Amino acid sequence: MNCYVHKTQQRLRVRSEFIRENKLQVCTLIEQLELIDAVKHVKHQQYAGSVAITFDNKELDCDSLLEILESHGWLVENNKPSFVETAVTTGTKTFVKGVAGIALSRLVGPAVSKMIMSAA
Numbered sequence: 001m002n003c004y005v006h007k008t009q010q011r012l013r014v015r016s017e018f019i020r021e022n023k024l025q026v027c028t029l030i031e032q033l034e035l036i037d038a039v040k041h042v043k044h045q046q047y048a049g050s051v052a053i054t055f056d057n058k059e060l061d062c063d064s065l066l067e068i069l070e071s072h073g074w075l076v077e078n079n080k081p082s083f084v085e086t087a088v089t090t091g092t093k094t095f096v097k098g099v100a101g102i103a104l105s106r107l108v109g110p111a112v113s114k115m116i117m118s119a120a
Contacts, residue, residue, distance in 0.1 A: 003077045007062045013052040014066075018074050020049030029072050036060065 004015040019026050023046050033039050033053065038060035043052045051074075053065060069075060105114075 003075050005066065005075070007066070009057045009062070011052060011054050012062050012065055012069075013050065014069055014074055015048065015050040016074055016076070017049060018076055019044075019051055020046060022073075025072070026051065026074070029069075029074075033068075 003017075004013075006013040026044065026046070030042050030044055030051065034042055036055075038056045039053060040056060041054040044050075055062075055065060066075075
């Protein structure tokens with residue numbers, strides 16, 4: 001999952017793999033954020049890996065809040081491929097193998113191509 005950040009003047013939403021996988025650390029920071037007077041509301045959706053923070057922009061700006069989250073690792077991106085990337089890679093390999101099988105069977109005949117393709 002890539003890190004997603006959406007900022008407005010009074011709201012910040014962060015979605016990341018870190019939030020999904022580190023419930024205890026995220027809940028601890030949320031408790032600390034709720035002690036700040038400028039923070040009005042925090043909504044945490046663990047299974048979505050999302051936290052939305054509503055705040056008073058006269059007392060706290062979005063960039064400062066984002067720095068706090070970044071310093072606690074919430075914005076760290078992992079290098080695991082997404083579902084779509086994995087599906088595309090697998091589909092491409094299957095497609096190429098199929099095209100190679102068709103070309104090979106036309107070139108050397110079906111019996112020989114089956115033997116070669118089963119060895120691959």
